Amino acid sequence: MAKNFLKNEVAVKMTMVGFGQAGTRMVDKFAEYTQTDGTAVYNCLALNSNDGDLAELKNVPKSNQVSLKLGGLGKNPERAVKVLDSNEEAKEKLKEFITERVRPSDELVLFFAGLGGGTGTSTIIKAIEEFSAFHNKPVIRQELQKVAQLYPMSEIKANQAKFARIAFENAIERKDFIKMGIVVTLPVR
Numbered sequence: 001m002a003k004n005f006l007k008n009e010v011a012v013k014m015t016m017v018g019f020g021q022a023g024t025r026m027v028d029k030f031a032e033y034t035q036t037d038g039t040a041v042y043n044c045l046a047l048n049s050n051d052g053d054l055a056e057l058k059n060v061p062k063s064n065q066v067s068l069k070l071g072g073l074g075k076n077p078e079r080a081v082k083v084l085d086s087n088e089e090a091k092e093k094l095k096e097f098i099t100e101r102v103r104p105s106d107e108l109v110l111f112f113a114g115l116g117g118g119t120g121t122s123t124i125i126k127a128i129e130e131f132s133a134f135h136n137k138p139v140i141r142q143e144l145q146k147v148a149q150l151y152p153m154s155e156i157k158a159n160q161a162k163f164a165r166i167a168f169e170n171a172i173e174r175k176d177f178i179k180m181g182i183v184v185t186l187p188v189r
Contacts, residue, residue, distance in 0.1 A: 010041055013105055013107050014042050014043065014107070014108045014109065015043040015045065015101070015102045015103055015106045015109045015110070016030050016042050016109075016112065017045045017047070017098075017101075017109060017110070017112065018046045018047070018060075018112045018113070018120075019047050019048070019113040019124045020048055020049075020053070020116075020118050020119035020123065021048065021050075021053045021114065022112075022116065022120055022185050023111075023113035024046035024047070024053065024060065024112075025056075025057075026183065026185075027045065027060060028057045028058060028060050029059075030042050031057075031059035031060045040061075043103050043106065044060045044061075045060070045064045045065075046060045046064060047065075047066045047097050047119075047123060047127075048065075048068070049067070049119040050067070050070070050119070051067045051069065064101070066093060066097045068123075070083060072118065072119070073122060074118065075116060075118045076117060076118075077117050080117075080121065081122050081125075081126075083122075084122055091126075094123060094126055094127060094130065097127075098130040099131070099134040102135065102178065109131065109178055109180050109181070110181045110182070111128060111131075111181070111182050112183045112184070113183075113185075114184065114185045114186075114187065115184050115185065115187070116187040120184075124182070128182070139171045139174055140167055140168055140171045140177075142171075143170040143174075144163070144164065144167035146170070147166055
């Protein structure tokens with residue numbers, strides 16, 4: 001039965017992106033799944049601020065692992081966000097990681113992180129912002145421009161929320177709009 005499953009095409013093509021120690025470990029479990037020819041079922045990516053945590057991964061290919069080389073972020077989300085905002089190299093690595101590693105053919109991107117206060121807590125929010133700005137906001141903008149051609153500007157200005165919703169609903173039906181999901185863990189202390 002399992003062999004037959006491995007020969008089938010997956011129903012939803014996905015990229016799974018792990019942030020921090022918890023997020024990358026969750027994604028590493030999905031990276032275990034391979035086709036019968038050994039190719040990955042899912043596009044699994046891992047980002048951490050600490051090289052040591054990435055070294056523990058067994059299944060995410062090294063080419064899909066990125067370190068911000070910050071030596072960890074100390075379980076302090078406020079400090080971590082400040083570091084990410086002020087460190088241009090780390091900020092650029094995160095942006096490139098999110099904008100260049102998602103396969104254009106994927107229908108869904110799942111973001112994984114632990115919310116214990118370290119790398120995952122701080123980077124997942126920045127990553128979602130970058131992902132949305134790069135991949136989906138342009139699609140929504142195009143749909144909003146189409147809607148703007150159908151109605152008088154005075155009506156659009158008077159009902160901005162309504163027309164924004166219409167543009168968004170049209171955008172999510174397009175093949176080039178990539179849906180997002182978020183999987184987080186909360187520490188039990």
